[in-house]
Amino acid sequence: MRFLHISDTHLGYRQYGLLEREQDFLDVFNEAIDIAINKNVDFIIHTGDFFHTSRPSNKTIIDSINLLKKLSDKNISMFCIPGNHDRGNSVKDISPLQILENFGLKLINSGVKEFNGIDIIGVKYIPKTALRKLNGLKVALEKLLEKSKQDYKILMLHQEFYPYFLDSKLMLDEEIPIEYNYTGIGHYHIAEEPIKRDNNSYIVHIGSTEFTAYNKNEENKSKFVALVDINLDKTDIRYIELKKRRRFLYRFLDDNNIDEELDRLNNEIEKINDTSDKKPIVILKGEFKKLSQDNVLKLLKEKNIDVDNGRILYLKNMFIFPSNSLDYKGEIFKSEDEIIKNCLTEYLKEDLELKDKLLDLINTLKSFDDLDTVKVYLKENPEVIENLIK
Ligand SMILES: [Mn+2]
Incomplete structure (x- = not known):
């Protein structure tokens, strides 16, 4: 038995107000689906935040139906839990994922679904206030274990665990019963190495499929899906890198490093444009004590770091200058x-x-x-x- 673990696809997210970014989230979701098809998986688990909001646009809903159609044509089921972004919390309405149940999505809010002799168990995102009342996840997860009849158990969660979220009180080892053979967790957007537990069970944070700025230091991290083979009780996990995600180049500049950093940045932009049809997004942060705003903006132009020359999709400058940072007339944020x-x-x-x-x-x-x-x-x-x- 083989499955693909995908998470946090945030379909419909028009980051920086750019249509190109909305398309990026769809492209990379399609890439993940194609991997599932090419690797002949039996099913997919999606650990939440399928959509970026509980109110996806009509276009985004059509896109999601087309994704599911590709899977149903190949007889591949996708199991999914609602994440914090698409659970339908702030309006008195159901999750948009319920629309997709009509198109084959196997949605699990809290429960067990059996599939060809294994159990897939899911718990939708539980907000902090409700978690406090429940005293954590453990009791709920143990109750679900009682309902599970199959030997191999896959658990899907979308929660903040320590130390990925430093102010979280949820500890992986304390909250997740060891009887779950594979626990896939969404919400944290950076891929982490699988955690192997004493009885050969695994906990996997696979991360988001595109960059969303949800977690710190996410900018330069690669994006993955996990291909998982189950043989009796043996679990074999391989991470496959998503190639279609857009590249982000992040630099911190100051008076001393600006020249060298911009040259290096230039080389990297060149390299990306040679190998990919997706222009990179550049995020520059900087604190200057000697250089003025004019100096810095002139240098950027000289070094060709400019959206107008067609090498960069989007440039975000966040600079602080000595006299008064409010003097800065550049576009600190575009959207x-x-x-x-x-x-x-x-x-x-x-x-x-x-x-x-x-x-x-x-x-x-x-x-x-x-x-x-x-x-x-x-x-x-x-x-x-x-x-x-x-
Ligand atoms: Mn997310």
């Missing part, structure tokens, strides 16, 4: 999404769940055409606001 997200992250760093809820709500409101429609919507759906502080 309002980024501005909103950064403000909320700053103000609500003590309550990231509220931040996520607000972002989700803003995304929903942005889908309305004008302010009057927004007002009517809020009036008719007061729970949208109530849910924020529940």
Whole structure:
């Protein structure tokens, strides 16, 4: 028996407001599906955040139906749990994943589904407040074990575990019963080496399929899916790198390194453009004590680090200059999404769940055409606001 583990595909995410980025998330999801087909897997597990929001656009829904159709043509089932992004939390509505159940998606909110002699067990994303009431995951996971009849058990989770999330109280070894042979965990967007436990069971954080800036230092990390072979009780895991994801180049600049760093950056941009049809995204951070804004912007132009020359898809500069950082007239953030997200992250760093809820709500409101429609919507759906502080 063979399966593919995919996570956090965030379909429909128009990062930086760019249509190209929306397409990137679809491209790489397609690549993952093609790997599943080419490697003749029996099924796929998707550990949450299939969609980027609970209100995917009509186009995104059609894209997702086409992905599932490719799989059903080859008789491959996809098992999935709702993540924090697509569980349908801030509006009184079901998850968009329930639409996909009509197109073959095997959605598990909390339960056991048997497939050809193995059990696939899933628990949808549980927010922090509910986790506290449950006193962690362990009791729920043990109850699900009682319902499982097959020897080989696959568990799908979408949660924050320590130390991947430093302020989390969930410890892998304490929360996850060792009887689960393969535990796939979504939510953390960076791929980590599989953790092998004493009885040869595994815990796998496979990470997202594209860069979303959800986790720190995600920029330069490669993206993967896991191909897993089960032979009796033996589990063999291979990570396969996703080639279609867009490359991000991240640099920290200062007065001393800027010349050298920009030359190196230039070489790398060149290399990427030679080997890929996807232009890279460049993120520059910098703190300058001697160089002025004019100096730095001139240097960037001289060294060809410029969106207008067609070598870069998007350039994000976050610079601080000595006199007054507010003097900086460059485009620190190009899209309002980024501005909103950064403000909320700053103000609500003590309550990231509220931040996520607000972002989700803003995304929903942005889908309305004008302010009057927004007002009517809020009036008719007061729970949208109530849910924020529940
Ligand atoms: Mn995610």
